[in-house]
Amino acid sequence: MLAQQLFNALVLGSVYALFSMGFTLTFGVLRVINLLYAFYVAAGAFLSLVAVRDFGVPLWAAGVFGAIGTGAIAVVCDTAVLAPLRRARAPELSSLIVTLGAALLLNSLMFLAFGAEVRRFPATLLSQAPIDLGVLQIGQIQLLIIAVVALLAALLFLFIERTRLGVAIRALAENPEAAALMGINVGVMFAGVSFLAAVLIAIAGILIGLNFDAVHPYMGEPLMLRGFAVVVIGGLGNIRGALVAGLALGFVEVMTAGYLSSNFKDAAGFAAMVITLWLRPSGLFGKAVTRRA
Amino acid sequence: MPQWLDDFLWAYGSFVYGLGVNAILGLSMYAVLALGQLSLGQAAFMGIGAYASAVLTLKFGAPFPLVLTAAMVAPAIAAMIISVPTLRLTGVYLAMATIGFGEVMRILYVNTDYIGGALGLSGIPEKAGGSIIFGLLAVILAGFLSATRSKIGRAFEAIREDEDAARAIGINVGAYKLSALVVSAALAGLAGALNAHFSSFIGPNEYGFDTAVTILSYAILGGVTTPLGPVLGAVVLSALPEVLRPLHDFRLVFNGLVIVLVVIFLPRGILGLHTRRVG
Numbered sequence: 001m002l003a004q005q006l007f008n009a010l011v012l013g014s015v016y017a018l019f020s021m022g023f024t025l026t027f028g029v030l031r032v033i034n035l036l037y038a039f040y041v042a043a044g045a046f047l048s049l050v051a052v053r054d055f056g057v058p059l060w061a062a063g064v065f066g067a068i069g070t071g072a073i074a075v076v077c078d079t080a081v082l083a084p085l086r087r088a089r090a091p092e093l094s095s096l097i098v099t100l101g102a103a104l105l106l107n108s109l110m111f112l113a114f115g116a117e118v119r120r121f122p123a124t125l126l127s128q129a130p131i132d133l134g135v136l137q138i139g140q141i142q143l144l145i146i147a148v149v150a151l152l153a154a155l156l157f158l159f160i161e162r163t164r165l166g167v168a169i170r171a172l173a174e175n176p177e178a179a180a181l182m183g184i185n186v187g188v189m190f191a192g193v194s195f196l197a198a199v200l201i202a203i204a205g206i207l208i209g210l211n212f213d214a215v216h217p218y219m220g221e222p223l224m225l226r227g228f229a230v231v232v233i234g235g236l237g238n239i240r241g242a243l244v245a246g247l248a249l250g251f252v253e254v255m256t257a258g259y260l261s262s263n264f265k266d267a268a269g270f271a272a273m274v275i276t277l278w279l280r281p282s283g284l285f286g287k288a289v290t291r292r293a
Numbered sequence: 294m295p296q297w298l299d300d301f302l303w304a305y306g307s308f309v310y311g312l313g314v315n316a317i318l319g320l321s322m323y324a325v326l327a328l329g330q331l332s333l334g335q336a337a338f339m340g341i342g343a344y345a346s347a348v349l350t351l352k353f354g355a356p357f358p359l360v361l362t363a364a365m366v367a368p369a370i371a372a373m374i375i376s377v378p379t380l381r382l383t384g385v386y387l388a389m390a391t392i393g394f395g396e397v398m399r400i401l402y403v404n405t406d407y408i409g410g411a412l413g414l415s416g417i418p419e420k421a422g423g424s425i426i427f428g429l430l431a432v433i434l435a436g437f438l439s440a441t442r443s444k445i446g447r448a449f450e451a452i453r454e455d456e457d458a459a460r461a462i463g464i465n466v467g468a469y470k471l472s473a474l475v476v477s478a479a480l481a482g483l484a485g486a487l488n489a490h491f492s493s494f495i496g497p498n499e500y501g502f503d504t505a506v507t508i509l510s511y512a513i514l515g516g517v518t519t520p521l522g523p524v525l526g527a528v529v530l531s532a533l534p535e536v537l538r539p540l541h542d543f544r545l546v547f548n549g550l551v552i553v554l555v556v557i558f559l560p561r562g563i564l565g566l567h568t569r570r571v572g
Binding site for chain 1: 326331377378379381382384385386388389390392393394396397400401403404502506509510513514542543544545546548549550551552553555556557560561562
């Protein structure tokens with residue numbers, strides 16, 4: 001019982017972590033609360049569902065298609081909607097509201113295209129029979145989720161810490177003006193970061209769709225709110241923090257549902273966030289912010 | 294009341310009353326934004342006011358003025374309680390903490406059978422008419438307009454521009470932040486009670502994240518350099534779905550498009566350009 005719950009928590013937490021790493025990456029660089037992320041979750045799942053169902057491509061290829069397609073949508077959104085506000089040096093909150101409008105537009109279009117009903121990936125994609133370890137039943141989908149998230153997290157760390165582009169992204173997060181003076185093409189980097197974040201978020205959407213066997217236009221909303229909580233607990237812009245806090249949220253939710261009450265599962269994460277902010281206003285892994293006049 | 298107005302209100306009553314209530318919500322948002330505080334608890338405070346008022350009316354048969362007073366006092370007390378962990382937060386952290394507060398409240402409503410659980414409360418008598426709603430809106434707006442021209446308004450402006458400098462010249466920043474939050478909560482609670490008493494139904498999911506962001510959009514779209522901005526923003530954004538009704542299925546698509554275009558071309562809000570400060 002406990003072993004099974006710990007394993008389920010690891011699966012759930014992995015998806016939260018993947019989503020939140022994408023989230024915190026853009027947050028650290030673009031400094032915008034972007035309400036399009038819920039749309040990217042569903043867009044990734046729908047694009048790969050269409051690829052599998054209507055074009056019969058294998059799951060891995062459909063996943064790549066869904067991720068890159070969503071990334072392309074994110075680049076278009078960033079260029080069309082957020083870039084003009086950056087150029088105008090508009091207040092931060094107008095960026096939040098513009099993503100609200102864009103999310104309303106895109107969600108409504110997706111609703112018109114696919115309807116509200118719940119869709120499923122074909123059952124033949126992955127073997128449904130779990131691997132039985134006695135104390136533990138491991139589904140193939142669950143193994144896939146853990147493997148994919150571990151791989152992507154490792155690649156993301158290598159990219160951010162070890163490559164020139166990663167250094168440029170960190171410079172941009174630290175100080176956009178200084179980064180621009182050092183010859184970093186800020187516009188291209190913003191689009192690139194949007195692409196990368198949307199790819200991670202779309203893959204999280206595909207994995208959630210497979211895990212819960214349900215794809216529908218509003219599947220991203222609960223994930224987005226949890227993402228907010230995780231990103232804040234981990235410290236804004238802190239990728240390692242998002243990974244740890246995402247896994248932790250999975251454990252908190254599964255344990256609350258298992259030992260307390262499943263009614264309060266959803267509240268656990270938000271309560272944890274409020275308490276974290278109370279004790280450490282910049283998140284568990286965040287640096288203290290000093291404001292300069 | 295002339296016949297045409299009577300007919301109009303019969304057909305569009307809840308829509309017109311909704312405009313007034315949303316304008317009060319816009320002002321509630323303005324109360325904290327004027328200080329530069331991005332508190333997104335308005336929807337949660339609105340919910341507390343709505344539930345408090347509905348319970349008093351339905352279960353205790355309390356008179357309406359008492360109900361409205363309680364609907365302001367209850368969220369004001371809640372605001373004082375959550376100010377303990379949140380008052381020192383700023384920017385996005387404050388926004389997130391208040392969103393978290395809203396979600397916790399939503400889950401509490403869903404799991405409390407006394408107030409109808411997930412089904413909410415229905416059959417609330419329609420006691421809030423146009424004269425009450427728009428009368429209160431006029432009083433509140435007048436209060437805001439005179440406050441912006443007073444010492445309070447200048448203190449708010451000083452804190453918004455530079456908190457440390459404001460503190461250095463002897464402005465009690467903490468007290469102003471707390472009172473802004475409490476006023477904002479009381480107004481949101483009032484709006485919640487009014488809304489409950491003309492729509493006759495309330496449910497736990499009406500006061501969640503979507504509502505919080507919608508209320509914020511009233512203020513940002515209208516502009517926060519004057520209290521008139523959030524009122525205008527609330528009216529425009531609430532009327533938009535009605536105006537776009539002939540577009541049927543594409544209504545929400547265009548609604549989103551209008552928001553995007555307004556923000557891109559008027560990033561400081563509809564009334565933001567008009568009253569931009571010099572210097």
